[in-house]
Amino acid sequence: MYKVVANSELAPGYKLVKIHAPLVAAKIQPGQFFVLRIDEKGERIPMSIFEFDRKRGYIETVVHEVGKTTKKLASLEVGDGIMNIIGPLGKPSEIRRYGHVVCICREGTVGAIHPIARSLKRAGNKVTIIVGARSKEYVFLLDKLKKISDEVIVATDDGSMGRKGYAVSALRDFLKSNKVDLILSIGPTLLMKTASKIAKEHGAKAISSLGAIMLDGTGMCGACRVTVGGETKFACVHGPEFDGYKVDFDELKRRQKMYVEEEKIALKEYERLL
Amino acid sequence: MSKKILPKRVDMPEQRPKERVKNFEEVALGYSETQALKEASRCLQCAKPRCVKGCPVRINIPGFIKCILNHDFKTAIKIIKKSNYLPAICGRVCPQELQCEKNCVLGRKYEPVAIGRLERFVADYNRSREYKVKKKVKLNGKKVAIVGSGPSGLTAAAYLASYGYKVTIFEALHEPGGVLVYGIPEFRLPKEIVRKEIEYIKNLGVEIKLDVLVGKTLSLKELFEMGYSAIFVGTGAGLPKFLNIPGENLNNIYSGNEFLFRINLMKSYKFPEYDTPIKIGKKLAVIGGGNVAIDCARCAVRMGAEVSLIYRRTEKEMPARSEEIEHAKDEGIKIFELVSPIKFIGDEKGNVKKIMCVKMKLGERDISGRRKPEVIEGSEFTIDIDTVVIAIGQSPNPLLLETTPELRVTNAGTIIVDENGETSIRGVFAGGDIVTGTATVIQAIGAGKKAAYAIHQYLREVGDV
Ligand SMILES: Cc1cc2nc3c(=O)[nH]c(=O)nc-3n(C[C@H](O)[C@H](O)[C@H](O)COP(=O)(O)OP(=O)(O)OC[C@H]3O[C@@H](n4cnc5c(N)ncnc54)[C@H](O)[C@@H]3O)c2cc1C
Ligand SMILES: Cc1cc2nc3c(=O)[nH]c(=O)nc-3n(C[C@H](O)[C@H](O)[C@H](O)COP(=O)(O)OP(=O)(O)OC[C@H]3O[C@@H](n4cnc5c(N)ncnc54)[C@H](O)[C@@H]3O)c2cc1C
Ligand code: SF4
Ligand code: SF4
Numbered sequence: 227m228y229k230v231v232a233n234s235e236l237a238p239g240y241k242l243v244k245i246h247a248p249l250v251a252a253k254i255q256p257g258q259f260f261v262l263r264i265d266e267k268g269e270r271i272p273m274s275i276f277e278f279d280r281k282r283g284y285i286e287t288v289v290h291e292v293g294k295t296t297k298k299l300a301s302l303e304v305g306d307g308i309m310n311i312i313g314p315l316g317k318p319s320e321i322r323r324y325g326h327v328v329c330i331c332r333e334g335t336v337g338a339i340h341p342i343a344r345s346l347k348r349a350g351n352k353v354t355i356i357v358g359a360r361s362k363e364y365v366f367l368l369d370k371l372k373k374i375s376d377e378v379i380v381a382t383d384d385g386s387m388g389r390k391g392y393a394v395s396a397l398r399d400f401l402k403s404n405k406v407d408l409i410l411s412i413g414p415t416l417l418m419k420t421a422s423k424i425a426k427e428h429g430a431k432a433i434s435s436l437g438a439i440m441l442d443g444t445g446m447c448g449a450c451r452v453t454v455g456g457e458t459k460f461a462c463v464h465g466p467e468f469d470g471y472k473v474d475f476d477e478l479k480r481r482q483k484m485y486v487e488e489e490k491i492a493l494k495e496y497e498r499l500l
Numbered sequence: 501m502s503k504k505i506l507p508k509r510v511d512m513p514e515q516r517p518k519e520r521v522k523n524f525e526e527v528a529l530g531y532s533e534t535q536a537l538k539e540a541s542r543c544l545q546c547a548k549p550r551c552v553k554g555c556p557v558r559i560n561i562p563g564f565i566k567c568i569l570n571h572d573f574k575t576a577i578k579i580i581k582k583s584n585y586l587p588a589i590c591g592r593v594c595p596q597e598l599q600c601e602k603n604c605v606l607g608r609k610y611e612p613v614a615i616g617r618l619e620r621f622v623a624d625y626n627r628s629r630e631y632k633v634k635k636k637v638k639l640n641g642k643k644v645a646i647v648g649s650g651p652s653g654l655t656a657a658a659y660l661a662s663y664g665y666k667v668t669i670f671e672a673l674h675e676p677g678g679v680l681v682y683g684i685p686e687f688r689l690p691k692e693i694v695r696k697e698i699e700y701i702k703n704l705g706v707e708i709k710l711d712v713l714v715g716k717t718l719s720l721k722e723l724f725e726m727g728y729s730a731i732f733v734g735t736g737a738g739l740p741k742f743l744n745i746p747g748e749n750l751n752n753i754y755s756g757n758e759f760l761f762r763i764n765l766m767k768s769y770k771f772p773e774y775d776t777p778i779k780i781g782k783k784l785a786v787i788g789g790g791n792v793a794i795d796c797a798r799c800a801v802r803m804g805a806e807v808s809l810i811y812r813r814t815e816k817e818m819p820a821r822s823e824e825i826e827h828a829k830d831e832g833i834k835i836f837e838l839v840s841p842i843k844f845i846g847d848e849k850g851n852v853k854k855i856m857c858v859k860m861k862l863g864e865r866d867i868s869g870r871r872k873p874e875v876i877e878g879s880e881f882t883i884d885i886d887t888v889v890i891a892i893g894q895s896p897n898p899l900l901l902e903t904t905p906e907l908r909v910t911n912a913g914t915i916i917v918d919e920n921g922e923t924s925i926r927g928v929f930a931g932g933d934i935v936t937g938t939a940t941v942i943q944a945i946g947a948g949k950k951a952a953y954a955i956h957q958y959l960r961e962v963g964d965v
């Protein structure tokens with residue numbers, strides 16, 4: 227059992243959950259993830275790390291409540307247990323000196339981008355973070371982002387905070403007056419596809435962290451296969467980060483929808499039983 | 501000999517095909533005591549039993565059969581467990597017809613003694629009576645780590661514990677057992693039985709740590725630093741092979757591993773009571789002809805699909821056990837022989853809808869002695885389906901090897917070991933599918949047993965014990 231040691235709301239539908247998982251905390255590197263299973267009947271789902279405390283053995287993750295498992299996870303109280311956690315999984319981000327890096331994300335994926343941006347900054351890069359959100363309410367952990375970067379740009383769909391519009395529009399504008407060497411995107415597939423396209427036009431490198439559907443997370447099933455540069459890769463072991471120029475984002479998006487009908491059933495059952 | 505030999509073995513009761521396709525319960529029901537006694541009486545108690553030579557772990561077969569005849573089932577299990585800690589499993593899944601039973605002298609004239617069924621009977625009889633061995637082993641103060649909890653790892657652990665070592669198994673998944681829990685379906689090997697056999701091994705003092713992916717969570721070097729004096733690697737062959745043909749990443753195309761993993765380990769057949777979903781569809785095709793392919797097909801039938809098995813040679817060449825092929829056919833699975841897929845075709849949503857195939861013919865024999873399938877030009881045709889399972893084999897699990905470059909491997913990705921099972925790293929031993937490539941449960945057990953002994957020798961030599 228892995229104990230939940232803190233759980234706080236960041237925004238409607240978003241929680242910051244802190245878990246005691248010493249073996250994962252001891253080793254995890256920015257860019258890697260872990261897989262959890264809440265209880266006996268639960269499914270295995272991958273989650274990223276927002277923060278880790280190697281000494282005390284804690285990991286923190288931003289939970290976006292989208293379906294049964296993430297809702298169940300978000301509802302856990304301090305002292306509750308998670309049955310299984312395995313990690314770290316996947317390859318760490320390639321942290322080196324690129325020059326000027328833009329990290330672009332949306333709402334909950336600030337969690338995953340935070341430790342990567344921090345390491346990139348520590349490695350001597352200039353780091354700009356662009357955060358997109360529906361509205362002001364969904365912009366969170368901003369202080370943390372400001373502390374680890376040179377600049378944070380906020381874009382909201384309704385204009386209630388920062389500039390109005392999508393994060394990728396903010397990126398386009400930013401590139402008008404800035405030379406950027408790497409654009410690292412973690413977020414909805416369309417955001418990553420567009421960000422990678424913009425990077426290419428601009429002559430910057432593109433890296434995206436792919437949210438493929440996973441099962442074991444250790445390379446044994448092939449559920450997470452993605453096409454990168456015409457080749458099939460397993461996102462859980464060869465990724466989750468890949469060269470954004472080469473990723474077949476349309477295929478990824480299609481595969482992410484494979485179980486939408488079942489997900490609806492699972493959620494309905496869950497809510498009925500609550 | 502004056503004894504009159506019963507020419508035919510005692511049949512084992514089975515669930516009838518019409519019923520069993522509606523459930524995941526065990527197909528073969530096992531012998532009753534009377535049936536077991538009758539079958540046991542067929543054994544000639546040979547002075548030089550040839551059957552034993554056919555068993556990779558050399559169980560004293562006439563010895564335990566004699567105990568059955570004497571109604572001494574406790575001694576029977578003791579005899580078996582001396583050579584094999586997982587008898588309820590082997591009695592069910594060993595390809596006996598190629599091993600112990602193939603060698604039985606009775607087989608020359610009559611049907612061989614049903615050794616596997618008798619082994620299963622003894623194991624089941626004692627399990628249902630909660631029979632436990634209370635062995636007091638004096639700990640020698642040394643620790644050994646085992647990577648992977650498949651049959652090879654479990655066996656190595658059990659023997660090392662019986663020699664007095666403190667043994668810890670590190671397993672990546674959330675349940676121990678390897679292929680026994682994530683691969684072989686419930687209706688061939690109930691998971692409750694695997695759990696009980698593992699319980700027994702834990703009672704010998706073996707500790708199992710789940711959720712540890714060695715190579716990522718902990719390295720081999722760290723295991724040594726944690727005070728383990730030697731390591732056994734039994735990580736298996738779990739990397740799925742794909743066909744590398746167009747359309748393979750369309751939705752609703754699974755590897756055999758993923759399909760079985762969802763059904764067996766995650767209990768997708770009980771969705772939504774269990775959370776993990778699976779797609780079955782109305783028409784499902786399995787590609788392949790081995791045990792894994794047959795297992796996938798039989799699972800899919802139970803979940804309500806019309807199932808076709810697509811194989812590029814003929815049924816005769818199928819590597820799956822003939823008994824299982826018969827079972828599959830009885831359950832209504834259609835076999836397409838001499839057919840090979842060349843392309844998957846999807847709809848606008850990216851869901852697979854058709855398989856384009858070609859017909860094959862058998863040509864010259866290849867190195868394995870089987871006739872090589874060749875494409876018949878211009879024979880393309882399509883099959884309508886909505887789910888596909890690709891079960892054409894697995895390669896060795898590469899993860900530990902990639903993160904441990906000092907470990908020497910073959911081109912096929914199997915770990916290179918010497919005659920004692922020792923790898924290129926001193927104190928690290930390996931066995932099972934990670935060394936041989938996909939093989940059998942009993943071969944993995946044999947490798948675990950041998951490595952345990954070699955580890956014991958090694959630690960004595962280096963003066964650690
Ligand atoms: C490398 C990686 C890191 C991730 N990090 C985070 C994170 O830090 N915080 C967070 O909230 N979410 C994260 N996710 C996404 C998270 O795993 C899914 O939202 C979760 O699995 C959904 O499960 P559910 O039962 O709540 O929803 P469901 O209703 O089952 O699914 C909702 C959607 O989530 C996706 N999804 C479903 N099952 C899986 C699965 N087994 N694996 C991956 N995606 C799935 C599908 O696109 C699906 O349409 C990450 C995903 C990946 C691949
Ligand atoms: C579907 C299917 C049906 C089969 N049917 C039969 C049959 O009827 N009869 C028969 O005799 N054989 C059968 N086999 C073959 C048999 O199951 C295998 O030969 C046997 O299980 C191999 O045992 P093993 O101990 O080498 O590895 P496995 O059983 O593969 O176990 C390896 C274990 O190691 C774990 N692991 C891997 N890497 C790591 C790591 N880095 N860190 C921690 N843990 C790790 C895995 O999660 C797994 O639990 C079948 C195989 C399959 C797939
Ligand atoms: S372990 Fe397998 S090969 Fe050995 S006696 Fe039992 S069934 Fe036969
Ligand atoms: S060879 Fe056959 S008859 Fe002889 S001891 Fe073995 S099982 Fe019995």
Ligand code: FES
Nearest residue numbers: 441443447448462
């Ligand atoms: S999740 Fe199974 S191989 Fe990646």
